[in-house]
Amino acid sequence: MAEFSLDKICVAVCAALLMGSAPAFAADLGDGFVDPEPVAIAPAPTPSESSGEGISFDATLYYGALAVSSNYDSSYDFSNGNVSGGGMRAAFPLGDRFFVQLDYNFENVVDGDSDSASSGDYAYLNSNFAGHLGMDTDYGRYGVMYSVGKNEDFYFAPTTTIAVEGMRTYGNTTVLGQLGFSFANDGVEELRGGYGHIGVLTAVSDRLSLGGNIGIGRYDYEAQTSDPDGPNIVTIGLEAFYHLNDTVSFYASYQGSTVEEPAESEDWGSSTLFAGIRMNFGGSPTFADYNPLTGVAHARFTDWD
Numbered sequence: 001m002a003e004f005s006l007d008k009i010c011v012a013v014c015a016a017l018l019m020g021s022a023p024a025f026a027a028d029l030g031d032g033f034v035d036p037e038p039v040a041i042a043p044a045p046t047p048s049e050s051s052g053e054g055i056s057f058d059a060t061l062y063y064g065a066l067a068v069s070s071n072y073d074s075s076y077d078f079s080n081g082n083v084s085g086g087g088m089r090a091a092f093p094l095g096d097r098f099f100v101q102l103d104y105n106f107e108n109v110v111d112g113d114s115d116s117a118s119s120g121d122y123a124y125l126n127s128n129f130a131g132h133l134g135m136d137t138d139y140g141r142y143g144v145m146y147s148v149g150k151n152e153d154f155y156f157a158p159t160t161t162i163a164v165e166g167m168r169t170y171g172n173t174t175v176l177g178q179l180g181f182s183f184a185n186d187g188v189e190e191l192r193g194g195y196g197h198i199g200v201l202t203a204v205s206d207r208l209s210l211g212g213n214i215g216i217g218r219y220d221y222e223a224q225t226s227d228p229d230g231p232n233i234v235t236i237g238l239e240a241f242y243h244l245n246d247t248v249s250f251y252a253s254y255q256g257s258t259v260e261e262p263a264e265s266e267d268w269g270s271s272t273l274f275a276g277i278r279m280n281f282g283g284s285p286t287f288a289d290y291n292p293l294t295g296v297a298h299a300r301f302t303d304w305d
Contacts, residue, residue, distance in 0.1 A: 060086050176287075210241075
């Protein structure tokens with residue numbers, strides 16, 4: 001019952017965000033952004049002031065520790081390791097209101113007995129390419145996304161995702177949401193399913209921003225329409241950002257996930273603590289791919305047996 005309620009609430013909130021807000025809020029928005037800009041939402045930065053101002057670009061690098069607990073047929077196991085990765089995003093204006101954004105993200109996950117993604121039972125490399133077409137409106141920024149991602153620990157690869165997304169700023173607080181659908185085919189089975197993700201970030205001072213995020217994904221093997229047997233995923237995160245100047249920011253984050261996979265009679269959870277640096281030039285692009293299978297760092301499916 002709790003899982004159904006959380007799923008319903010997350011999807012409802014994301015849908016309400018993407019539909020926009022009442023015109024009564026327009027008078028409070030001004031340019032729609034604050035100065036200084038909040039820099040990230042789980043963990044993607046919030047937007048620059050306008051897509052029409054010119055090309056914007058950012059780059060991120062991070063490193064952290066990962067712990068995973070699993071339960072397979074009442075047999076419990078614990079693993080630990082480290083993660084490192086990063087990404088780049090660039091946004092290009094198309095006139096005064098429209099823009100195109102291109103993303104690339106990568107992540108190397110290594111268990112305690114391995115030293116690279118090419119060795120060890122649990123070492124793997126994730127990568128993700130995404131493209132967004134967005135539009136600025138009086139009520140926020142909205143867009144559509146297409147992405148292709150690869151998770152070497154997940155045998156359905158590559159995975160394709162399409163999504164709608166939106167962002168709006170209320171005073172010092174920015175809210176970003178995404179609703180998407182992912183599908184893959186490994187030649188034997190199909191995987192299909194949807195997800196919702198929402199992030200909130202508040203600039204509490206000129207130097208400090210605090211944020212949180214929550215996401216839900218429900219997937220089904222063999223494209224069945226009832227009683228999904230694929231991974232059902234819940235992610236939650238907290239993060240803090242320190243803005244050294246207009247270009248450089250440092251951040252620390254916790255990201256946790258719980259996964260239930262009825263087809264394998266297995267469930268597990270993961271916890272990640274990581275720190276990173278972000279550099280932006282000409283403002284920060286708006287969106288990111290938040291799908292929990294192959295999306296941005298730590299909002300993704302992790303399966304360590």
